[in-house]
Amino acid sequence: MSEKPSLNWGLIGASNIAREWMHEAISQHPDCRVVSVFTSSEERGEAFKADLGIARYYTELDAFLSDPELDAVYISTTNNRHCAEVMAAAKAGKHILCEKPLAMTYEDAEAMVAATVGAGVVLATNHHLRNMETHRTIKAIIDSGEIGDVTSARFSFTVDLPDNLARWRLNDPSLGAGVLLDLTVHDLDTLRYYFGHDPVRVSGIGLTTGADTPEGVLDNTTTVWEFPGKVLVICHDSFLVPYGGTAVEIHGTEGSISGEQILWQKPQGKVYVTTKHGKREINFNHAIPYHRTVSDFVNAVRGKGVPSASGRDGADSLRLVLAAREALATGRTVEISASAKYAR
Numbered sequence: 123m124s125e126k127p128s129l130n131w132g133l134i135g136a137s138n139i140a141r142e143w144m145h146e147a148i149s150q151h152p153d154c155r156v157v158s159v160f161t162s163s164e165e166r167g168e169a170f171k172a173d174l175g176i177a178r179y180y181t182e183l184d185a186f187l188s189d190p191e192l193d194a195v196y197i198s199t200t201n202n203r204h205c206a207e208v209m210a211a212a213k214a215g216k217h218i219l220c221e222k223p224l225a226m227t228y229e230d231a232e233a234m235v236a237a238t239v240g241a242g243v244v245l246a247t248n249h250h251l252r253n254m255e256t257h258r259t260i261k262a263i264i265d266s267g268e269i270g271d272v273t274s275a276r277f278s279f280t281v282d283l284p285d286n287l288a289r290w291r292l293n294d295p296s297l298g299a300g301v302l303l304d305l306t307v308h309d310l311d312t313l314r315y316y317f318g319h320d321p322v323r324v325s326g327i328g329l330t331t332g333a334d335t336p337e338g339v340l341d342n343t344t345t346v347w348e349f350p351g352k353v354l355v356i357c358h359d360s361f362l363v364p365y366g367g368t369a370v371e372i373h374g375t376e377g378s379i380s381g382e383q384i385l386w387q388k389p390q391g392k393v394y395v396t397t398k399h400g401k402r403e404i405n406f407n408h409a410i411p412y413h414r415t416v417s418d419f420v421n422a423v424r425g426k427g428v429p430s431a432s433g434r435d436g437a438d439s440l441r442l443v444l445a446a447r448e449a450l451a452t453g454r455t456v457e458i459s460a461s462a463k464y465a466r
């Protein structure tokens with residue numbers, strides 16, 4: 123363990139995830155400490171200072187970023203703010219871990235990636251499911267060939283939003299409300315991680331189902347994806363399922379993998395494999411995924427690796443949900459690789 127922490131972080135956003143998970147995840151790393159927070163609210167700044175022991179807060183972004191002590195920022199504001207805050211942090215020469223979805227538009231995401239490359243700073247996206255032992259185990263089983271060639275998969279990211287998370291996620295499309303930017307973007311990042319490539323087309327149906335959900339905000343969607351190699355994937359993402367739980371299934375020619383309760387923030391759930399030899403539970407030790415997010419990020423800053431999900435990954439998973447949004451809006455299948463709009 124280092125004698126003295128050597129990477130000073132500032133939080134951009136006095137958010138729930140910063141308070142519940144990321145302040146601890148950053149602070150537990152032996153080379154990191156959180157020195158400041160930027161928030162639009164004096165009240166939340168005071169609360170973060172008092173509750174988390176953060177030395178100072180700022181309500182002006184320029185003043186926050188001008189702190190010469192600051193090396194890196196973690197951005198967890200509402201989705202509409204990510205782009206401008208990444209651009210400002212890159213300009214100030216800070217390394218950046220940004221929440222998903224990386225941006226609201228693909229054009230913004232591309233500009234963010236380009237700005238950070240130009241500034242020579244690391245940009246990572248907090249797609250935490252890649253860092254869950256459950257999903258790492260599933261990927262390892264797929265890669266081992268035990269279930270043969272993958273033919274299909276199903277994600278059920280079906281949850282019931284608690285009140286503290288429901289606010290803008292249900293009410294405000296200008297901040298990125300709806301399941302596509304909240305849940306489906308995680309599904310697609312995880313599928314890209316499992317399979318190593320992007321899907322080629324998407325279609326589906328999206329509904330506004332909840333009595334309190336404003337018309338036009340999709341809170342209940344099924345998207346259907348074709349990945350290369352004739353792999354069919356169904357993602358059901360919903361804010362309206364109080365008792366269903368979350369699940370992942372991967373089916374291959376020689377077996378199937380099932381993951382129960384594995385699409386959450388908290389490390390939990392079980393993974394099973396079924397083949398001609400029967401069904402067995404896979405054993406592993408759960409770990410907080412955000413710890414790996416931070417340690418991979420620190421290694422990337424030190425030039426010793428790459429982030430577990432890069433800015434490029436964040437832009438690519440966003441590109442896919444924007445293709446899904448177009449498919450749901452038009453009722454048509456969107457060809458992803460052939461579409462100039464989504465071409466890289």
Ligand code: NDP
Pocket residue numbers: 134135136137138139140160161162163166198199200201221222223248249250287289304387
């Ligand atoms: P919050 O709603 O808790 O916070 C977002 C912003 O809203 C804050 O930056 C804050 O602005 C403002 N805010 C916070 N609390 C209140 C309040 N009580 N009333 C009014 N405004 C408030 O967001 P989440 O933590 O749920 O999500 C933040 C980001 O993180 C999103 O982009 C989301 O997609 C992502 N996320 C990622 C997860 C993951 O596992 N990767 C999990 C959860 C969220 P200010 O800072 O200016 O004070």
